[in-house]
Amino acid sequence: MTRFATGVSALRSSEIRDLMSLAASPDIISFSGGMPGNELFPLEMIDQIYQSLSEKEKQVAMQYGPTNGQPALLESLAHYLEKKGLPVGKNRLLITTGSLQAINILAKAFVDPGDPVLVESPSFIGALSAFRSYEANLTAIPLRSDGLDIAALKTALDSGGPKPKFLYFAPNFHNPAGIIYTEAVKRQMIELLSGLDIPLIEDDVYSDLYFHEDDLPKMRTIKAIDPEGIDVCLTGSFSKILGPGLRLGWMLVPEHIYGKCELIKQSMDACSPSFSQVIADKFIRSGAIYTYTGQVRLEYKKRGLAMIEALEKHLPGYVSFEKPRGGFYIWLHLPEGADSTLILKKAIERGVVFVTGKTFDPAGVKNNCIRVSYCNTAPDVIRRGIPLVAEAIREICG
Amino acid sequence: MTRFATGVSALRSSEIRDLMSLAASPDIISFSGGMPGNELFPLEMIDQIYQSLSEKEKQVAMQYGPTNGQPALLESLAHYLEKKGLPVGKNRLLITTGSLQAINILAKAFVDPGDPVLVESPSFIGALSAFRSYEANLTAIPLRSDGLDIAALKTALDSGGPKPKFLYFAPNFHNPAGIIYTEAVKRQMIELLSGLDIPLIEDDVYSDLYFHEDDLPKMRTIKAIDPEGIDVCLTGSFSKILGPGLRLGWMLVPEHIYGKCELIKQSMDACSPSFSQVIADKFIRSGAIYTYTGQVRLEYKKRGLAMIEALEKHLPGYVSFEKPRGGFYIWLHLPEGADSTLILKKAIERGVVFVTGKTFDPAGVKNNCIRVSYCNTAPDVIRRGIPLVAEAIREICG
Structure with a gap:
């Protein structure tokens, strides 16, 4: 047995x-x-990138890299995220093996068996299985067409039980619900959670795939709003904007959370694929993205x-x-x-x-x-x- | 806080x-x-491989793949490992994001906080940090020039404490000790552990890098010996025989252990890098390896x-x-x-x-x-x- x-x-x-x-x-x-x-x-862009690589870059692509990511990609990705209004300078960026690994690392950082965490219903199955794998106790907050049901969130927070370790949510083009969180819902979430010491895990992997440019202002993440008194851990991915086969994602998190996450990543797979990182860096740097x-x-x-x-x-x-x-x-x-x-x-x-x-x-x-x-x-x-x-x-x- | x-x-x-x-x-x-x-x-071999890829293969390289690995790589790697005398057909192969991920997944599969596990002293730091990250209680068995100190292993097994969840060891060109386990030590380990329900995690990432071909017979892994009554989980890697930047490793494990490992991997990073897997497959298939x-x-x-x-x-x-x-x-x-x-x-x-x-x-x-x-x-x-x-x-x- x-x-x-x-x-x-x-x-x-x-x-x-x-x-x-x-x-x-x-x-x-x-x-x-x-x-x-x-x-x-x-594929043609990838071909061009591959052909343009110097011998030294190809060596970097084949070698171990720093646990937090290749310096070149950290730099180009930082610029990319800054352009989207994210407070990169005030936080730390960690390259991960897909955004699922970023979510998994955060779950490992926060969850002891039986710990309550707040999730949306419905929610991304990858995140749910990561949370379950650390034996988190999932409390589901219903999702409405404008985002989390704020009354239900309030009830959950006022329940008097042990404090949730985090709230996981996806504000833009939700998987599976397809919705966008409204500015009003995000503001109410900030108001409710401020000072409670319940970090947010904000999963934002689809926001580049908008149909209507007019929607951009209302798609601003809570991480970009950068509220006082809440630790926001943003997770993102190259899977939908380049290719999932590269297995590259990231987290943008406050310094005091970053250190533990880097150590966890170090023990999980040492570093993310260098080959993929060299390609992703050039993809951003060349403007091909x-x-x-x-x-x-x-x-x-x-x-x-x-x-x-x-x-x-x-x-x-x-x-x-x-x-x-x-x-x-x-x-x-x-x-x-x-x-x-x-x-x-x-x-x-x-x-x-x-x-x-x-x-x-x-x-x-x-x-x-x-x-x-x-x-x-x-x-x-x-x-x-x-x-x-x-x-x-x-x-x-x- | x-x-x-x-x-x-x-x-x-x-x-x-x-x-x-x-x-x-x-x-x-x-x-x-x-x-x-x-x-x-x-690098030249990689160039040739990249140039030889069809459009369809490049699409596969950019896409998600099955959690257990690309079918093509599973097939070519199976042949590669069979040639080394490993009982591939009787086990399941899981492609991982470096062999460290294989070790980490096995640790997650077996370890609850406080569980004892047996390790060598000295031992590979990556494995130690993976075990520590699941709060394993490490019991060190000294390493001698011929492998584990069998008397110390016997003492640890007879200690009367809770049964260890596994024994982790590296039989060939040990990191850091540089030694090879002798056939005699491996036989004594098998004798001691048979029927005890303590799986082995056998880490074998350097065995292709021998100086003397004569040594090959004595480098046979316990997995290859395939003893009755012991679950042997073999971990391996492309890092030393192709390039660590691809982040590809594997585990070869019994079916009843495989299922849980695949589920854990699914929640960790969904699948290993497809791009890397397409290259590794061609590297084996072409004989370049x-x-x-x-x-x-x-x-x-x-x-x-x-x-x-x-x-x-x-x-x-x-x-x-x-x-x-x-x-x-x-x-x-x-x-x-x-x-x-x-x-x-x-x-x-x-x-x-x-x-x-x-x-x-x-x-x-x-x-x-x-x-x-x-x-x-x-x-x-x-x-x-x-x-x-x-x-x-x-x-x-x-």
Whole structure:
């Protein structure tokens, strides 16, 4: 009998992995993944970058680097984030192996088994599984179309139980909910949390993929607002703006949190891939990042609008959703009691997949929602696939 | 007051990081690092591999991959390991972000705070810090020139305390001790541990870098011996046979351990860098790995022999060491009570650095040893640097 650690014994394989393998089948239309389309990667830019590397740069790419990141990338990324209005100089930047590692490190830094943490419902499954792996006790705060439900947050904070170790949230183009937090909600969060010694983990990986430039002011992160009296740990990623295969993300955190995170990272994988860091640095430094995000932004907008149109045309009236203004996802609300797992089974028979609601529920129960993603599917395929989803919904819900 | 998790509050920065930055100074001769020489990386082979990639392969390189690794690399690596006599078919292979991540994942799978684990003294600092980060209670078994001190292992196993969660050891070209475990010691370990339900973590990252082909039979890992009644978790790495900047390692473990490890990896960084995996796969598949390891093996042998010769010529008679037969390191034993930190200070004044003994002591105390590495220094520089180390030793120890 293998004697695993306590929390690990309880870890169970998730439904989503099986779906991902299904989604890889060429005959299935997949609205399930959160990966960029293969055809959208900036391969020519990468070629140019690779050809431009000096022998010395190639050596750096093959060698260990500092745990916190390659100095060149730390510099170029700092400029990139400063341009977005982030208080880089007052904080420390740590390059991580994808933003999931940044979230995992922060969870390890703060969570002892049984510690309460606050999360959104629904929430990013990667973060939920990282928190669960440290045996955090998840308290879910419902998400509304404008952000966290402030009354529910207040109730949770006033509950009199042990103080949560942090609040994890994603303000822009939420995965899976597709929403943007309003300025008003962010201000209320700041007011409620100021001085409470509950750090925020603010996950902002989709904000470059907006459909409407006018939205930029309201997408300002709490980290950029830089409120007094709250430790904000911002996490970000190259996965959606360059390529997830590089496995590069970052955290921007206050100095007194940074030190512990760097030590944890040192014991996890010593440093993030140097090869990827050399490429990412050149991608920023050359300005290619701006050209590229400008291009994919338009493509994702095309796909998002095609999906909105198809959903409006085909969905039964009892399904509602918030129209996305960027990012990768649309979150369909079905009537109370609807079971998206049953719907998924019917959808698979028709040749289309999505992700069930309960996957994103911190309690793993609430299942009357569906996440459909448009990031990895061309508009014409979206137009063929959405009617099949609608049929599956009607077959189960009437 | 930031409320960190229990174990994390105790994490402290290590001496080695400051040394690493010192070692980067061009005026200092460094015997401190464990990285391959920059000039030894197979840059031309990497160029050829990159040029040969199809558009589809480049897309794979930029995309998320399966958590356990790219199918192509899993296949080519399996062949590579089978050729070394490892029982790949009876186990599962998991690609990790460096072998340190493999060790970290295994630690997370097995260790609850306070759990005892058995380690060598001296031992690899990366593993020690991973174990400490999960609040393992380290029990050190002394290392002799032929491997673990079997009598001490027996005493530890018979102590009557709670059963250790695993035994971590490195059988070939040990870091820092530079030794090879003998067949006899491995057989005695197997005999002692069989049926005890104490898994082995067998760390084998240097075994391709032997000086003498005759040594190959005695370097057979316990994983390759494949004993009944012991779960052996083998960890390995591309860092020393291709380049650490790719951040690629692996674990080869029994199925019933694999599942938990894959789930932990999924919550840590989702998957290892695809870009690196595409390159590593081609590096194996093309046979370049055999050409390259053949070349660097000769170069490291040249460096190792130069260092042995210089040490024999210059060291005072009271310093002893085991001559390395491969790998990167030589471990100098100084008289009882000698303080290698004082020696290091004198050495730095003379323009040379190494790593102090206590860095590798699980208790962080025993300091009458010195690790000098020859991997990253050309023979003529070794011949200039070793006399300076000898002078510093004489100045402190007489």
